[in-house]
Amino acid sequence: MTRGYSGGAAGSDQLAKSEHFTGDMELDLRIVGQCCERHSDARIRELYIGHTDIRAAIVFIESLSDNSEIQNNIIRPLMSDFAERYEGDASYAEGTVSGSFLINKVLSVSEWAAQSRVQEVMSAVLSGSTALLIAGSKEVLVLGTVQGKARSLEEPVSEAVVRGARIGFTELLSDNIAILRQQGICDELSVERFLVGKRVKKELVIAYMEEIANPQLVEEIKRRIAGIDIDMVQESGYVEQLIEDNYLSPFPQLQSTERPDRVMAALMEGRVGILLDGTPFALIAPVTFSMLLQSPEDYAERWISGTLFRLLRLLAAINSLLIPALYISFISFHPGLIPTKLAMSILGTREGVPFSSLVEALIMEVSIEILREAGLRLPKPIGPAMGIVGGLVIGEAAVQAGIVSPILVIVVAVTAISSFAIPQYNAGITLRMLRFIAMFCAAVLGLYGVVLFFLLLCSHMVKLKSFGVPYASPASSIRISDWKDFFIRAPIPFMKSRPKLLHTKNTKRKG
Amino acid sequence: MKDENDYLTPVQVAVVIINTMLGAGILTLPRTTVNAAHTPDVWISIMLGGFIIILLGMVIVRLGLRYRGQTFYQYVSRITGRWIGAFLSAIVILYFMLVASYEVRALSEVTGLYLLEGTPSWAIIMPFLWVGGYLIRGGAGALARLCEVILPITGIIFFLTMFLSFGIFDIHNLRPVLGLGVTPVLKGIEPAILSFIGFETLLVLQAFMKTPEKAAKSVIVGTLIPTAFYVTTVVMVIGALTVDGVVTRTWPTMDLIRSFELSGLIFERFESFLLVIWIMQIYSTFTVTCYASALGIAQLTGRNLKSVINVLLPVIYVLSMAPHSLKELNKLGDVLGLTALCLFGLLPPLLLILSKWKAGKKDGIVS
Incomplete structure (x- = not known):
């Protein structure tokens, strides 16, 4: 509040009801003043238009608006002498100035709107526009002077690519x-x-x-x-x-x-x-499920490498989901199903480990999750240090102490690395969550439990729809053309049609 | 948003048929056919069986085309009248129910034998029923999509493990072709056909198709692919275990996979792979038949499908516990197969003729 102004208690009751501007400068100013009471950064600047005695006022929020634009493109032209030009204008009337004339010939701002509702004008002002009140006009001119505070464009942190555009969205x-x-x-x-x-x-x-x-x-x-x-x-x-x-x-x-x-x-x-x-x-x-394994790079690189990377990610996803569960089920239930030598060496290293394989795997998996979560919160320079400490202490020392078997450390490490190979951060979280469920299933029913878990997961996925599109597509609803962009990434000349599962208006990408 | 995705495509119907056919049969087929035929030529029987099944399937397709968008339970009473229709529906429902419980029991037997020795069968069956129930609440669309997810996995792993057994395969065990003449081959057709049971789900599925005309193609593809699976199985099993070796084994296909080891790979034995895909196949057969029977009950009594499923699952559990031994279970399987053959070999042609005759009579009255 720059201009000292105080509305009486009786007046404010009446003002609170006013929805529209009146055209009466005193009353309008009081309305605006009341609206701006709680906004300490609001500025109301009264002035006389173009060397005449027509009163006007501009209202803006100092912190949100481009002050130099207000100064140069609004205040200065308004206060300059344009009376002579105005006398020739069609909307000329003694003692007033029409809004359309100001917009067309005086003010050099690109964005504008005429508003008469108080609330609309004030919300525009609060988002950075400038309101121009003119005596005798019920319409208030809202002029675009928004100046957002934004950081510069940077490379997206969460989805880095080797090849591809380096630009990421910002907050504006x-x-x-x-x-x-x-x-x-x-x-x-x-x-x-x-x-x-x-x-x-x-x-x-x-x-x-x-x-x-x-x-x-x-x-x-x-x-x-x-x-x-x-x-x-x-x-x-x-x-x-x-x-x-x-x-x-x-x-x-x-x-x-x-x-x-x-x-x-x-x-x-x-x-x-x-x-x-x-x-x-x-x-x-x-x-759809397939998108969770895709990265923009798949298309930037040639199709052979794109396809191989896809398959690699699929393998990573399966690893991340099932390896600890398979470890548990093979160790606890079916050591006979893995090669004898391997079974012997695993069981040999497990000698002296006091826990069941589920507890053993849980200890390691939970600590690696904690390690990851902690690394996320730490300042950048400390992060790697903690990774080394955590990895070394938990990995080496836990084996030395005989709490877990070295094979399990390998299993957990492979699983953790695999889960970071998923290009979608939130899909990686999903797999990590489900991994624990898989581990419990394996601990209860062995390999059969893992298969049941997989079937349950599939059953859930085929029932799930994202905006009417089956989530499991294109694995389900088999259409050969959609499989060109699924586990393999077909050469671009062959990908002639858009995904059919979306039922697009136009189906051809080319030709 | 009701859209295209809620209809079944011809491919989906074909895939569901394939998944329903591939069930317990994969593990037992070499024994049952060889038992009947006593010749290594049973692979010819299987091909002939597949051909017969395609013919039977065609009849169902023709029948379904006369009543678009309706399941068997809905149109049967329009053909035969309300009471006979309800009776026939009840038989079909009971049949599907028994097939579902047979599959579940077979699952618990095999899993108990190879994976979870000493685990009580309720602990194996109950979670399985629960997971299956969760799926079929999603309806035919979800069922079809699940089959589509499972089938490629099954196909890849199955053919991979089968061809890995090439090391102990001996072509001489299959020779001479037709050495005993044609008669034993014909004898083998009957057990071969039994393993193709599953085409009857078309009675229900065709109602969900947008273009039911294409169901004929689905039947052909849906029978040819299981034929390929079965022929591969029988050829590999007999080639490795010989005719005499097959007869004495309960689950000859499992024994084939167990009888060779490959060194140099991570896994030396591959029975776990075969078991995994076999469980998946049992799951799809179970869910499809369970859904077919639940849908029948729902449509016959006008109740909500979900509440029907809740009641049906315990019933299936009890039924699956009924056979006392593996022998009885196998007997149940044979009886079920024969029932299916009579029911779905004879009933659809009769209904088709009846329906045409009725339509003809109506036309006569009109003109």
């Missing part, structure tokens, strides 16, 4: 949309805006390809987003959890990514991107 939605549009010139890219959050509103944008995406899918996503009912949406994770199909499932049903190229590739397949203001993580829907 407008920047993110710009990055997305800069992926290439395309007039089909639809960007639809929503406001989510009941108390604190945030901008959310869904992006899709008009001519490709299945309209039913887009409608469904819009419907779910419109149904979001929460005070504030802090991160895109909130959106994810509010619109996903099954909150009990361990599987991520929307893909989150920091990579614009990943979003763009998904859009080209007919999927829909969801971008939220204030987070660098965009969401992609619908998700």
